[in-house]
Amino acid sequence: MATYLFAWNPALWAWPELPADIRRVARRGHADIEWSAGRTRAIEPGSRAFLVRVGVAPKGIFGVGHSLTEPWPAPHWRPEKAAAGAVTQYVNLRIESLHRLPPVTYDDLALPPFARFRWGVRASGVHVPSALADALENLWEARLVAVKDGRVDSPRRGRRG
Numbered sequence: 001m002a003t004y005l006f007a008w009n010p011a012l013w014a015w016p017e018l019p020a021d022i023r024r025v026a027r028r029g030h031a032d033i034e035w036s037a038g039r040t041r042a043i044e045p046g047s048r049a050f051l052v053r054v055g056v057a058p059k060g061i062f063g064v065g066h067s068l069t070e071p072w073p074a075p076h077w078r079p080e081k082a083a084a085g086a087v088t089q090y091v092n093l094r095i096e097s098l099h100r101l102p103p104v105t106y107d108d109l110a111l112p113p114f115a116r117f118r119w120g121v122r123a124s125g126v127h128v129p130s131a132l133a134d135a136l137e138n139l140w141e142a143r144l145v146a147v148k149d150g151r152v153d154s155p156r157r158g159r160r161g
Helices: 018-028 079-083 130-148
Strands: 003-008 031-038 048-053 060-067 072-075 087-098 126-128
Touching (some): 048 087, 048 130, 060 130, 126 130
Parallel strands (some): 003 048
Antiparallel strands (some): 003 126, 048 060, 060 087, 072 087
């Protein structure tokens, strides 16, 4: 299945439900959210979804899950764009791991093999090539194990090791 990046820029939207969504993932093992897919219309249900924090430090990968639906069009999530008639695609995502701070940082993504890809996407729904997606899966899992085992400070405490 394909892998996609879904961007969150805190400068454009505060995500007021983020703390509750993090607690929901910890309690239930997942949180189902609706998210913009930008202009991408080809996302299939079951596609891998990585959430990337952009625009405001700390930047990096802070969540992972799967798409539950195909994209559908609806008014843009930014009110000023919606008022101008702009439309964007949306998908439902099942987020299975979610953190306040990115366990995988832009510093991590600046190293090979990740350095050849532009992680600072301007819109959601960006396809990640399969070789990079596989490497990202491995890095994500290793980083979560390191946090759990105490080899790296927990992102929840706001420190990086």
